[in-house]
Amino acid sequence: MDLQDVYTWEIETVDGQVYQRDGKKRWQEIEPETVLRASLVPQSDTLQRIDVFCSSDNRFVGWFGKGFLKQVNNFQLSEYAQCLETDGQRVWVLSGGQVMITHPEFELRL
């Protein structure tokens, strides 16, 4: 499986609707105030899902992926991190399942 496909995002809104990547809406089209839960869901049983529960003081801001192409012996996509951002934090997951919680302005460079 390609590194960028190890996890996919999922968003649940207060009305019980669940949205997923490649579904009927892009995350940018979902009202941030309505997001109850944002998750990164692994496509493999060996990894665990990451759930971020949102509230009025921890509001959903967005999702993004961060790709790192490195030449050491060959140029390859060596890591693809995914991040769920709220106005209070960034929750990162690496393709191996490692999780980091950082300040919302933290920039990951590997």
Add this chain to the structure above:
Amino acid sequence: MAATVQIHEMTASDTGTDKTDGTVRFKSADETSVDTNNRLTIPTSGTDYSYTKQLQLNVTVAPDTDLQDLEAYSDGGNGFGTGVGVQYDTDGSFSANVDTDISGTDLFTADSGSPIDMDATNTGPHTGTGYQGDLLRLQMTIADTAEQGTLTAETLTFAYTET
């Protein structure tokens, strides 16, 4: 669907060679093959310059929305040894490769703490497929103090943010 991004090396024309799963080798000729032809030689005095290498991101599967924050950086330490360096500059469009001094910046000063902005000219957000962002032009410098031998590859990283 997540984007698929390649690294392309641009040579005589503005048509790149995919270097994903490959390497970039500095040579005394303007070509992309990775072999021992057209090796760099140590000058008896002064400094010799390799042909420039120009690298650019090529998107083959478009992101859902866009790519932003294109960056490149080294590991911050020149492991090539005495007398061997790499200098760089960036440009928004292709220009012919040269083997004369580009008077660039030391690549190893651009590390993860101060990366090279790879979309300063061709600014994002970048949508769709094809070449995106600026070209990173690299040139190896060989001083008369260099020692002969085959060098160990250095790490170069390209990073992008996808939404």
